[in-house]
Amino acid sequence: MRMEMKNSILFSSLLITLTVISCTDLETTPRQSLTPEVALNDVTGYQSIANSMYSRVSSFDYYGQVMMIAPEILADNLRLVANTGRYQGEEANGDRDHINLWNSNIYGGINDANLILQGIDDENVSGEQDFKDFIKGDAYFMRALFYFDLCRVYGYEPGMEVDGFNLGPILRLTPTLVASDADFRTRSTVEEVYEQIESDLLESLSLLQAVSIGSEGVYMGNAGAALTLLSRLYLYWGKNEEAETAATSAMNFLGLQTNGDGLLEPGQYVQGFSRAPHPESLFEVEVRLVDWTTVDGVNNSLNSLTSDNEPSAQFIIGASNELMEAYEAEDVRRDCWRETTREGIEGPVYASRKWTGYKGVFLENIPIIRAAELYLNRAEARFRNNNNQGAREDINALRSKRGLGPLDNVLSGQALLNRIMLERRLEFALEGHRFFDLKRNGMDISKHGEFLEVPYTDYRILSNVPLSQIQLNENLEQNPGY
């Protein structure tokens, strides 16, 4: 008995020992992530990278919220109707209360694009060339959009510099694959970055498909969107002839008529903002419920912040009284606002009907580029090219689709420019254009209510580069005044 016991113990301890010794293997595999070699050996891997690029656009620190609201409340279109602390600084144009795009989302998107552009044509990446070209087109287009937004937040438009300060973002055109790629760089001038954006958009035009307005093709890069962005770039750049040409060619192949046909009819305008995709969309990001955490809808969505159609919505931001007064009585765009009241606010407040959460629980797609912009871009370019007649025609075409009659046909000079600016203001209210439109024209930032105007020469026109980046990178220059 005793011997048996002893043997069984000996056996067991031997067994434990063997188990121990056999487990010397230190190989482990990250089962929920891939290595670059595995991820990027075929074109579908690059397609997934492109998906990442697009999914960044709807993040709340970009077009999902900030890029739609901040440029409006930094100027005169919006006001706070409830004091939660959010956007209070932006409304008052406080020190450092600006837009922050110098972050890993935007630059991560640029890195996604760089990754595609550098790697996808490698012969070891399997897949059809057509498919590769399409993804490359996406990458060029998105890189252009990311850099364009960085330029307008952090730099003065070329020719509009204050005290000669001409720097824009840091420009990177190759991906960061290893640590040594992440070198410390200096900021490029806006001019240099604009040249790159121009080149990227032209490249993308040769690769992207033409899709019709408001079709599902607008969920990705397409020729119409690229041309519209190009016309906007030229307008910001002061290259007005090119701006007009780009707008015209876009309108031609998109079927936008000089009388405005191709845009929504006045009666459809408000409803258009509750359609997926928006019938006037040229570029729109699709958002799904899975993109959000359980509380993102109520905490961060455009719908929750600007509207009260859901009882639990925050509704902290409404139209400024000045914006409401700017609408003509018949303007259908005025119906994008619904009059209501808010505790603690004297008089009516206006909730948005642009951001309606029509996909349910605050959810909706986000149109980034709409066809109406082409008329406005071209009108402004034509005005700058001394073609007042043409400018008025474009404005009238747009107005006819917004329930309004034509402009006085002698309107010219500053009055005409002001009219064009006003049409832009009304057309794109709560779509993130206002502050940039004033700024690129060198105008002072007009404000609503008691808030003080921000002179164009004020340092708060430009956003501040994050302090941590300035401290990290000695080559990185902060914007003046910070």
Add this chain to the structure above:
Amino acid sequence: MRKALLLILLTFSLPLWVFSQSRTIRGTVTDSEEGLPIPGATVLVKGTTQGTTTDIDGNYEIEVLEGDNTLVFRFVGLRTQEINIGNRNAINVSLLPEITSLEEYVVTAYGDQTRREVTGAISSVKGEIFQDLPIQSFDRAMQGRVAGVQVTAGSGQPGGTLTVQIRGVGSINAGTQPLYIIDGVQVASGGLSGAGPQNALASINPNDIESIEVFKDAAAASIYGAQAANGVVLITTKRGKQGKTRVRVSAQEGIVQPLGFYDVMDASQLASIKRQAYINAGLNPQDAEAIFGSPSDTDIQNSDWVGALFRDGRMSVYDVSISGGDAGTQFFISGSHTHHQGQIIMSDYSRTTGRMNLSHRINEKFSINANLSLSRQITNGTIDRGNFVNSPFVAGYVSRPNVPIYNEDGTYAEYPSEHLFGYNIVQGVNQELRRGTSYQSVSNLQMTYQILPWLGFTSFGGVDFSDNRDENNRPSTIPAFAAYGGSSTFSDRRIVNSNANANFNINKKFNEIHSLSGILGYEYKGETSEANSATGRGFPNPVLRYLQNAAQPFAVGGFYTEYRRSGFFTQAKYDYDDKYTFDLTVRRDGSSRFGTNSRWGNFGAVSGGWRISSERFMENALWVDNLRVRASYGITGNSNIDNFESRTLVGSSGQYLGRGALRFVQLGNDLLTWEESLSTNLGVDGTFFNGRIIATVDVWRKDSRKLLFETQLPIDSGFGTITRNAGKLRNQGIDFDLQTTNLVIGKFRWSTAFNTSIFSNELLELYEGLDRVGNELIVGKPINFYYAYEYAGVNPANGAPMYYDENGEYTYLLADDDQKYIGSTLPWTYGGLSNTFSYGPVSLEVFFQYQYGNLAFNQDLYNMAQAGSIGQDNQTVDQLYYWRNPGDITNVPKPYEGGRFPGHSGYQQFSTKQISDGSYVRLKQVSLNYDLPKAILAKARIEEMNVFVQGLNLWTLTKYNGLDPEVNSLGDTYGTYPTARQITAGINVTF
């Protein structure tokens, strides 16, 4: 056994001395406490083998030779005494109880040794110190009890996690928590649940613990090479003893109370400050009254949000254990149940544990040990830490007092949507379910085979297994969740953490004075953890909360991750005549977390000890019982980073158009290897005046290098950081531990235990020649500090907040460069002081714990102390002392709706306004205990019985500007769950 052997030897050698010139000394040996004779005590002539034992009446008789001048008296459990003979013929001795801790066994790595032999810096806490304390986890028991170990609760949630730092903070980005080993099983510490902090270490019932040993320097810890850089905490559970079966039952009940509250405004106070803010900002005061009511309205609604959320909780602890055994088999079986309500409604914790420890000796050579434990912990948590509207610690204080909590019919009133997201916090806390349930087992099996008398073989396998389910239900009755019909999230996690080792150990003594011992072994450890979670929305009825009732599947998530580690180790120890001790440890470890070619690291330590008191020249210093110096130097490692941190990873990042998105989520570094910690320790142990004073002093330095450093990349690269081995960090200090018996007068006895640590932490080097990383790390400074604007108070002329700019001048508008180094978050000294008074069967322990010299940051003040200027948050009452008229001297600026004077920086700035001195002294524990007389108990066949009353966290002295300086000394300090005061009474019976 050894004594018996000695006596046999003596008997044989006795005849030899009969012929020598000798005399006889007689006397009686008694026990000092009760004065009773001690039978069987050993009496020895010092320096010889000549000795005898006392008879039944404690009398002895011994022959001494001329020249013999000292007698040694020994008895188990009492202090050994040496008496000078002189010319006396009768010597009566009264032996004191054993108070020295030096003879105790300390459990060290892979084997036991007596404290006398230890050459590393080891501290221990015996189980009896914290037996029956109403703490949920043993890490709490170390707080203030061990020099060099800083224990900080991260939350007042019952059963919550703690931060334990041994000898400073040894790493910047890698983990700084020690390695915990429970009966040989290397366990994962940290949190188990997402529903609230739930301490993985709380699965062990503290009453099951025999002792806790803390290995502080490399000599002690390096046998665990890998992961030992932050020190090692070794927990040994109780084992059965041969003899009569003992049954121990204890029960206690008590209450849990908040330590204190912020004093917030009532409705008319808030209405008046808001009205003023509107007026000062040029707004219409009617608008303020529409929201906050009129300050002159005597019927204004006044809700007590805090009162509706906080409570005095109840707690109870029941514990039973049975232990005993015979020569072959010993057992310890225990069970316990704890229920502990928090100071917040709906917050509670309960735990049930079971344990069976078995030892069996099959024959002379074979023995087997098995420890099995199982526990269940259930935490009903609450949101803790973070500026969340559904956290009672945030919303409870800032909810507007003029808004009713309940409607007239008793249902919850709707909260205004423009404040706190329209969330009625009392409704939210009552109706939202946040429950974490964890089952955990820490078990092991060990077999030992004694191949030769001096050579043994041990094999060991252990597992730490935990299975956790979190349930979060947000019913549609809460308006914020009504839009989508409520939601339920279920998360299941499983962690399997196993380790095994096999080792040969030798132990041999040559020529009576040379002892050699050693160990050679191999160890393996692996951990896998995985989780799955699912959320459903749209429940037809708020009572339904399981996913099959959800109308809409909303989100799924999950992860799987693992790591492996293996190592070889050897240790050799040599001891010469109990005077000189040398110890050498070498260990080689590999970890799957590092680059393929840099996985292995070498660690080790050398140490030595010299017992001065055993030297001849110390013979006459009779007041010195023991005096020993120790020195050690060694290297330990740290691999406490994410499992795949060395790899370049392409991870999923959501979707677009229903197709998965991938992006580079991490840049890899194939050269990544072990972080190293080089530590030097010089120590002195001394026992003086017959054990009345026991002191230990350790002077140490710990240099960490090749830090696993998340070095920054320019964000324009698309990545924020990459982990590299870079930088150097130094911690150094002095640990001091003193135990004294101050007074023994008859039955009265007063003893003191005091420990303190003084340390400093300094960043020696960054990477690539950098001397700072943003405002986060600066060479020459500690690694945790505040870098902020310096608040200069309110300008008496106009009521605007002022700051000091970089040149020390007043400014209203802050620039980046105006931020400055304010001070360290690390205390420079901390420790504890315990005084025990006993009179016969009554004893009283009073224990203080303290830390001194750290700054603490209170983010609650962002919400509650901004002169009623921003948003609608209720304010602390002191904000009423705001600036009113030119010439007013106050710290509270002029209320100004929006908090932004034109041309001034906003009111909410990270400045010294929110930072205060975080030093504190806390009356951590008072225990009063009464042992019932044995004579009475014997009739009821009860061996021992005592009743006790004890209080925890009874009083705090601090200048801190928040609620609890302990919890708030860490991290994000919005809405932290403060520690609670606990008062319990209980009884403890042993049969």
